[in-house]
Amino acid sequence: MPSVPPGSLTVSGTSALGATVGIVKSIVYTGTGSADVLELVERNIPEPGPGEVRVRVLVSGVNPTDWKSRAGSTGPKELPFPEVTPNQDGAGVVDAVGEGVTEPRVGDRVWLYLSQHQRPTGTAQEYTVVPAARAVPLPDAADFALGASLGVPAMTAHRALTVHEDGPRRLSPGALHGLVVLVTGGAGAVGHAAIQLARWAGATVITTISSDDKAALATAAGAHHTVNYREDDAAARIRELAPDGVDIVVDVAFIQNVELVASVLKPRGTISIYANTGGSEVTVPFRLYMGLNARLQFILLYTVGEEALAAAAEDVTAAVRDGALPVGEEHGLPLVRFPLERTADAHRAVEQDTVGKVLVEVASEG
Numbered sequence: 001m002p003s004v005p006p007g008s009l010t011v012s013g014t015s016a017l018g019a020t021v022g023i024v025k026s027i028v029y030t031g032t033g034s035a036d037v038l039e040l041v042e043r044n045i046p047e048p049g050p051g052e053v054r055v056r057v058l059v060s061g062v063n064p065t066d067w068k069s070r071a072g073s074t075g076p077k078e079l080p081f082p083e084v085t086p087n088q089d090g091a092g093v094v095d096a097v098g099e100g101v102t103e104p105r106v107g108d109r110v111w112l113y114l115s116q117h118q119r120p121t122g123t124a125q126e127y128t129v130v131p132a133a134r135a136v137p138l139p140d141a142a143d144f145a146l147g148a149s150l151g152v153p154a155m156t157a158h159r160a161l162t163v164h165e166d167g168p169r170r171l172s173p174g175a176l177h178g179l180v181v182l183v184t185g186g187a188g189a190v191g192h193a194a195i196q197l198a199r200w201a202g203a204t205v206i207t208t209i210s211s212d213d214k215a216a217l218a219t220a221a222g223a224h225h226t227v228n229y230r231e232d233d234a235a236a237r238i239r240e241l242a243p244d245g246v247d248i249v250v251d252v253a254f255i256q257n258v259e260l261v262a263s264v265l266k267p268r269g270t271i272s273i274y275a276n277t278g279g280s281e282v283t284v285p286f287r288l289y290m291g292l293n294a295r296l297q298f299i300l301l302y303t304v305g306e307e308a309l310a311a312a313a314e315d316v317t318a319a320v321r322d323g324a325l326p327v328g329e330e331h332g333l334p335l336v337r338f339p340l341e342r343t344a345d346a347h348r349a350v351e352q353d354t355v356g357k358v359l360v361e362v363a364s365e366g
Contacts, residue, residue, distance in 0.1 A: 026125035027343040028083045032072030035344040035351070038086070046121065046129045048098035053132050055110060059148035060123035060343075060360040061089030063189070064275075067347045069116075081120035086343070087360065088116050090123030091138060091147025101132045110135040111147035113155055113313065117302055123148075124343050124360055133306075136313045139321040144365065145335055149189070149327045149357045150316055152301060157193035158312040159304055160250040160272035161201065163297045167248065167270075168201075171315045173322070177202035180242045182264065184208045185252035186218035186226065189357050190274060192333045193325065194250040195221040197316075200324035203248075206241055208234055214355070221332030235263040245269060253277040262288045270295040333357050 024045050029037040048054045066086050068074040090112045094104050104110055115130045116122030138147045158171060161181065168175040181198040185191045186207030198205045199222035207223040209215045215226040227237045238246065245266030251257055254273045261271050262285055273296060289296070301309070319325050327333045334356030338346040342360075349358045 024126040025340060026085050027340065028085050029070060029079075030083050031079065032070060032077055034071065035067070035347040037070065038344040038347065040341050040343075043125075045127050048096050048101075048129050050099040051101060051132055052098040052129050053094050053101055053104060053110075053135050054096040054127055054129050055090070055092045055112060055135055056095045057090050057092040057112075057123050057126060057128055057362045058144040058365055059091050060087045060340075060362055061091075061148040061151055062087055062343075062346045062350050062358040062360060063089065063152045064350055065152060066116075066122070067351045070347065071351075083120060084116070085121045085123075085125050085128070086116065086347070087122040087124040088112075088114050089148055089151030090115060090128070090362075091144040092362075094135060095127060097132070104132065104135050104137060108135075109138040109140070109144075109147070111138045111150050111317075112136070113151040114301065114309070124340065124362070126340075126363055133310070133313075136317055139317065141323070142320050145359055146320065146325070146327050148359055149333065149335075150193075150320070150325070153189040153357075154193040154197070154316045154319075154325060155301055155309065155312040156190050156274050156299060157197050157250065158315055159299050159301070159308060160190075160194060160274055160297075161198055161203075161248060162311075163272055163295070163299075164248050164270040165268055165295055170311055171197055171201045172318065173200060173202060175201040179247040180204045180206065180245070180266075181248045181250065182206045182208070182238065182242075182246040182261070183218075183223070183250045184257055184261075185277075186221065186223055187214035187332070187355060188252060189333065191218070191250065191252060192221045195223050195332070196325050197319060198248075198250075199223075200319050200322065204242070206238060206246065217329075217332040217334075217355070219332070220330060229260075235260055238264045242266075248272060250274070255279045255282045258282050258284060262292070262294070265292055265294055268293045268295075270297055272297045272299055274299040327357060329356070335359055337361050
């Protein structure tokens with residue numbers, strides 16, 4: 001098969017649906033393992049089926065779920081497909097649509113989520129095919145780097161903020177007015193999105209961090225208060241800031257934080273748990289949590305259901321339109337960029353807990 005220069009598309013014809021036919025660059029793996037299993041190959045451009053759209057990917061986002069799936073540490077060790085292209089999130093332009101698709105349309109700018117869920121093809125390639133619902137209109141003022149930074153982090157954060165027993169199921173300006181939200185790990189991608197969405201929705205936001213540098217990032221994201229859990233008595237400090245307790249905890253490390261969050265949670269409060277950082281088992285102080293009527297809500301986007309996904313996509317897009325979810329170091333989320341051919345390095349960066357959002361620049365906008 002002929003070689004393809006970086007960022008190019010070899011055109012050889014037009015399909016019956018008007019789609020470009022050619023050879024494209026794609027990152028694939030055929031077995032689980034380290035980032036070394038990722039390789040750059042050439043493949044035929046995919047065609048969208050009924051209910052699907054094809055997207056020219058400009059930026060691909062990398063999340064922990066991507067490298068964990070590739071490594072076989074979550075999900076099956078044996079791949080369900082002969083070949084897999086990684087990465088769930090991305091952004092680009094709709095290039096072709098399948099039968100029955102009226103939205104989005106060819107030429108629309110979109111952000112993508114769960115592109116590779118139960119499918120072999122993610123966003124680490126020049127063109128990808130996804131169900132139309134997974135391609136969400138990207139507001140004109142947002143660039144593709146922002147679009148590729150949404151997906152898993154922003155939608156996880158949305159879910160975490162909308163499962164409180166006495167809180168809203170949708171987010172909008174003022175929806176969380178009067179509530180106190182504690183975000184543990186406010187310098188991470190999900191923590192960053194949770195701070196921004198909670199602030200946009202009117203909550204008072206407290207976050208725990210481990211250094212002055214991370215405190216600066218969380219503050220830039222919009223946190224009202226930061227608490228250094230390594231230097232402060234975190235529980236006492238949070239209680240000073242929220243004497244009545246916190247309503248919602250968006251928690252990245254429940255195993256380590258099980259005592260802390262119980263000591264600061266308001267009665268009928270909710271702990272939204274979206275990661276198992278630091279282990280796989282935890283001992284819960286049963287009577288303390290029962291006395292609080294606490295809700296422990298585990299969150300995994302893959303199984304939240306289509307209704308919750310659709311609500312999150314709509315609300316996240318509204319927040320982007322309002323300018324509430326900016327990215328970049330000045331907004332609390334540094335962007336770490338790699339070209340497509342260095343996708344393996346991008347996976348290693350996420351695996352090594354690089355601070356910020358890791359992006360793969362697939363193609364130029366022109």
